[in-house]
Amino acid sequence: MSPSVKVMIVDDSATVRQVLSSLLDAEPDIEVIGTAADPLFALEKMNRNWPDVIVLDVEMPRMDGITFMKKLMAERPTPVVICSSLTESGAQTTVQALAAGAMDIITKPHVGLRDFLTGAGKEVAAAVRAAAKANLKRLPPMVAAPPKHSADVVLAAPVQAMHQTTEKVVALGTSTGGTQALEMLLTSLPRTAPGLVVVQHMPEKFTAAFAQRLTNLCEIEVREARQGDRVLPGRALIAPGGRHLLLQRNGAQYQVDVVDGPPVSRHRPSVNVLFRSAARSAGRNAMGIIMTGMGDDGACGLKEMHDAGAWTVAQDEATCVVYGMPREAVKLGGVDRSLPLQELAGAILAFANGPRSRPGEPSV
Incomplete structure (x- = not known):
């Protein structure tokens, strides 16, 4: 029998600590080894018994969750699941936590907290299990935010001619570990990169x-x-949380539909939904990329893109934080090539500059 996942809960709300402790301790493979009202108290306890996973709030007294995350990742990388209230101001802070290496987000409301957490028990447990399997050594380094000034700060960027806008499109899906992987990939792309649609x-x-x-x-x-957003070179469109993203053809152009609907493959937005729409609307003019993530969302859709003539790529196991979604896509036979994270940008540019077919195949 494998050992239990040891969890530390860090939240300034006594209700959250109590409810989460009760829920997680009820899982046979999870053990809550401690709780703390802020990171400094947590560190004192963790130094005596280090957890496998930390469930962490963001806004806390004495030390905020972002500072704590950065300290952890620099000194002793440990998987973190963020448990934070959903506010517009808090969203920015929580995204910073994801960029610092957090594995997942559990959202908690301002009212009805106890009932919400009780109902979300299985989701919290699943997030903890997924985080425990993450390989933090594969997290790409954080990218600093240098000034992006150029002549464009004074001169307006030239308008793209219509015939240059929608020849090719890249559909990309990712989950656990994806926030950091996307940052590394997208910061490597020039403005001439093909349009991207991302879940x-x-x-x-x-x-x-x-x-x-x-x-x-x-x-x-x-x-x-x-x-209705157009997919244009030099633009990446990210699916809004809680809604599906579809690629659609509109004459000579591509655009997106943002739609409601039930979860697909347990997710909304779903990578499978995006990939299937790309297979139907773009076919061999599309490239599909499946990256680090837990589960199998996107595997079937990538196979559909592959069968429709798209070029399909999976992030390789060596650079994935969680090699779940790419593994399932490879098993289904929907992947043309597996590449390390640092080579994905080059693959996108090769696709954009190559013939209207899979790289290596004759053009039709």
């Missing part, structure tokens, strides 16, 4: 702040997708 498993209200952080770091534009 990152993330709750509502966080995706806008996540996209804003990335656009501040990247040469390309990154933003939360809105209904």
Whole structure:
């Protein structure tokens, strides 16, 4: 029998600590070894018995969760699941925690907290189990945010001609570990990169702040997708949390639909939904990329893209924080190549500059 996952809960709310402790201790493979009202108290306890996973609030007295995360990742990397209230101001802070290495987000409301946490017990336990399996040695380094000033700060960027806008599109899906992997990938792309449509498993209200952080770091534009947004070179559209993202053809152009609907593969947004729409709307003009993540969301959709003539790539096991989604896609036979994270940007540019077929195949 494998040992239990040891968990430390750090939250300034006594209710949260009590309810989460009760819920997690009820799981046969999880053991709560301690709770603390702030990170400094937590460190005192952790130095005596280090946990496998930390469930962490963001806004706390004495030391905030972001500072604590950075300290942990620099000194003793440990998987962290963020448990934070959903507010617009808090979303920005929580995205910073994800960028610092947090594995997942559990959202908690301001009212009805006890009932919410009780109902979300299985979700919390699943997030803890997934975090415990993460390989933090594979997390890419954080990217500093240097000034992005150029002549464009004074001169307006040239408008792209219509015939240059929608020839090819990249559909990308990721989950656990994906916030850091996406940051590394997107900051490596030039403004001439093909348009990207992205699903990152993330709750509502966080995706806008996540996209804003990335656009501040990247040469390309990154933003939360809105209904009818065009897919253009130098632009990445990220699915809003809680809604599905579909790629659609509109004459000679691609655009996105942002739609409601039930969870697919247990997720909304779902990578499978995006990939299936890309297979149907773009076919061999598309490239599909599946990256680090727990579970199998995206595996079937990537196979559909592959069968429709798209070029399909999986992040390799050596650079994934969690090699779940890519493994399932490989097992289904939907992956043309597996590549390390640091080579994905080059693969995207090779696809953009190559013939309208899979790289290595004759053009039709």
